Amino acid sequence: MRNHSQAITELSALLGERLVTSAADLNLHGQNETYYPNTPPDAVAYPETTAEVSQILKICHAQECPVVAYGAASSLEGQHLAVAGGISLDMSRMARVLSLDAEDLKVTVQPGITRKSLNEELRATGLFFSVDPGADASVGGMAATRASGTTAVRYGTMRENVLALEAVMADGTIIRAGSGARKSSTGYDLAHLLIGSEGTLGIITELTLKLHGVPEAIAAATCRFPSVEDAVNCVILTIQSGITMARIELVDEMMVRGFNAYAKSDFPEIPHLFLEFHGTDAGVKEQMSSFADIASEFGSDGFETATTTEARNALWAIRHNSHYASAALGQGGHIWPTDVCVPISKLAEAVLQAQRDAKAMGLTATIVGHVGDGNFHAGLSVDPNDPDEMERAEKFTTALAETALRLGGTVSGEHGIGLGKVKFMNAEHGAAVAYMRAIKTAFDPKNILNPNKMFPAQ
Template sequence: MTIAAAIAELSTLLGARLVTSQADRTLHGQNETYYPLTPPDAVAYPETTAEVSQIMAICHAQDCPVTPYGAASSLEGQHLAVQGGVSLDMTRMNRVLAVNAEDLNAVVQPGITRIALNEELRATGLFFPVDPGANASMGGMAGTRASGTTAVRYGTMRENVLALEAVMADGTVIRTGTKARKSSTGYDLTHLLVGSEGTLGIITELTLRLQGIPEATAAATCRFASVQDAVNCVILTIQSGLPMARIELLDHMMVRGFNLYADAGLPEMPHLFLEFHGSKAGVAEQMASFAEIAEDFGATGWRTATRAEDRNALWKMRHSAHYASAALGKGKRLWPTDVCVPISQLATAVVQAQDDAVRLGLTSTIVGHVGDGNFHAGVSVNPEDADEMARAEAFTKALADTALRLGGTVSGEHGIGLGKQSLMNKEHGPAVAYMRAIKQAFDSKGILNPGKMLPPLAMAKAAE
C-alpha cells in the first residue's frame, strides 16, 4: 500500500483531473507566509461528493495522506501537504445549490468563495456576513472556524453554519445538523467539524445562515494619541451595547504599512475603522453615540463614508493588511499570528505585544477585530536568518503566553495548522488527549491532513 498505488487508482478514476505536473504541485505547495514550499505528490480536482467519497475510499485503502485545499489563504499552513500524498482541490465544487430566502439560509458547495456567494445572493436582498478579509472559500472558512471584521455583530463561522455534508476518512458520507435553527439531538458533529481544519472529514456541502442587507450602512475612521486610548474607547463602546458592525484597530506601524503599500496618506497614529448597519435613523444614532464616546478618549480626524464606493475603498485597504504589513519588511516574508483575549484585557495585551516587538528588535504591525478581543500581529522575517526567525518565534510564544495569562486563547481566527501546535498543550492541557481520541475515532489511519492541529506525541510528552 503506497502513495504511488493510490495515485495510479485515482488517475483511472479522475483522468485529467488527477494532476502530477511540477507546476500544479508547486502551486499547491505555496503559502502566504514563511513556510517553505511543500508540494504534494498529486492534485485531485473532484466535482461531486460521490467523487470525494471514491477518492477517500482509495486513499484510505492505500494509506495515502489527503490534504483539503480551497483558496489557500490560510495563514498557519493548513493547506500544505506536509506528508505528501494528495492535495484535494475543492475549487470546482463551487455552486450555490439552494437559497431559502424565507428561512434565511443557503446551501452551498465548499469551493465557492465568500465574494462569489454574496454576488449570487445580491438579488435576494440577503448576504453572508462572515468576512475574514481574504476571498476565502466557504469550506476553508468552516474548516478554520473563520471570523473577521464583522464577527462583533454577526458572529463567526461557528454561529453561521447550520448543517454540513462531509466525507469521512474511509469514504463514508454523513450529514450533520439541519436547516432548523436549533436541535437537541445527539452530539454536535456540525460544530466538531467546523474548526477541525480538515483533520476529521472533508466538507462537501454547507448550509449557511444568511442576513438581510441593511437599509443603511455607514463607515467612519478616527485616530487617537495612543493605542490605550483607542482600545479603551472600544471597550466602553462594546460595554455600552452599541451594535457595531465592524470596529477595527490599526496601530501606528500598521498605518505606516498602509501608507507604504497603498499611499493611504494617514497620520501615523493609532486608528479605528468603523462600520454601522441598520435603518437610516438607527445608523445616524449609532454614529452619534460612538462619536460621543470617542471624544471622551481624545479622538480626532473623524471622517465618514456613506457612499458604497467610499466604504468599499476603506475596507479594501483594511483587507490588504497582510500585504501592507509585508511592505514594511522590504521584501521579507511575513510571520502572522493572532490571539484573542477578554475585552477588558485588550489594552494590556496590545501594549504588551508592541513592547515585546521592540524588545526583540522586530518590525511588527498590529491590526485587530478588537470588538471581540481578537487582534493580529504581522512580523517581517527572513526565513534564511536563523536569529531573526528565533526572535520571531519568541515573539509569538510571548504573545500566546500573554493571551493565556489574561484568560484568552492562542488563536481567535487563524487556527492551529502547523504554526501553533506547540501551544495546544499550554491552552488545553489534558483535554488534548481527548482531542487525540476523537481524531483516532474519525481517522484511525491518520490520513486526513496529517501533521496539523494536534501536537506530535513527543511534543505532548515533553510538555508533561
C-alpha cells in the same frame, strides 16, 4: 504512510485528467501566504461531486495515503500544506450554489465557492453572507478553520453561521450533520465538531449557511487616537454601552505606516479605529453620534465618514490588505502572521505588551485587530533567509501566546492551529488534548486526513 504511488495510480483511473502530477500544479499547491517553505503534494485531485470525494477517500484509506483539503490557500498557519505528501484535494470545481431559501434566510452551497462569489450570487436577493475574514476564502476552508473576521462582532463567526453540513469521512462514508432548523437538541453536534477541525476529521462537501438582510443604511468611519490604550479603552466602553457595531477595527501606528506605504494613503501615523454601522437611517445616525461621544472622552480626533458604497469599499480594501501592507515595511517580503484573542477587558494590556515585545526584540511588527471581540493580529516583517530574525520572530509569537493564556484568552481567535500553533495546544487545553486525540483516532484511525496538524508529536 505507504503506497502513495498505488493510490495515485488508482485515482488516475478514477479521475483521468483531473488527477494532476505536473510540477507546476504541485508547486502551486505547495505554496502559502506566509513563511513556510514550499511543500508540494504527490498529486492534486480535482473532484466535482461528493460521490467522487467519497471514492477518492476510499482509495486513499485503503492505501493509507494522506489527503489534505485545498480551498483558496489563504490560511495563515499552513493548514492546506501536504507536509506528509499524498493528495491535495482541490475543491475549486465544487463551487456551486445548490439551493437558496430566502424565506428561511439560508443557502446551501458547495465548499469551493468563495465568499465574494457567494455574495455576488446573492446580490439580487437583498440578502448577504456575513462572515468576512478579509481574504476571498472558500467557504469550505472558512468552515474548516472556524473563520471569523471584521463583521464577527455583530454577525458572529462561521460557528454561528453554519446550520448544517455534509462531509466525507476518512473511509469514504458520507454523513450529514445539522439541519435547516435554527436549533436542535438531538445527538452529538457533529457539524460544529467538524467546523474548526482543519480537515483532520472529515472533508466538508456541502454547507447550509445563515443569511442576513442587507441593511437599509450602512456607514463607515475612521477616527484617530493619541495612543493604542485610548483607542482600545474606547472600544471597551463602546461594547459595554451596548452600541451595535458592525465592524470596529484597531490599527496601530505601524499598521497605518504600512497602509500609507502600500496603498498610498495619507493617514496620520497614529492609532486609528476603522468603523462600520448597520441599521436604519435613523439608527445608523444614532449609533454614530453615540460612538462619537464616547470616542471624544478618549481624545479622538479626525472622525471621518464614508457613506457611499465606493468610499466604504475603498476603506475596507485598505484594511483587508493589511497582510501585504505589513510586508511593505520589511526588507524580506515575507510576513510571519499571528493572532490571539483575550477577554475584552484585557485587550489593552495584551496589545501594549505585544508592542513592547516587538520593540525589545528588534522586530518590525504591525497590530491590527477585530477588537470588538478581543481578537488582534500581529504581522512581523521577516526575511526567511535570516536565521536570527526568524528566531526572534518565533520568540515573539511564543511570548504573545503566553500573554494571551496568562490573561485568560486563547492562542488563536481566527488563524487556527495548522502547523504554527501546534506547540501551544497542551498549554492551552491541558488534559483535554488527550480527548481530542481520541476523537481524531475514532474518526480517522489510519491518520490520513491532514496528518501532522493540530496536535504536538507524541
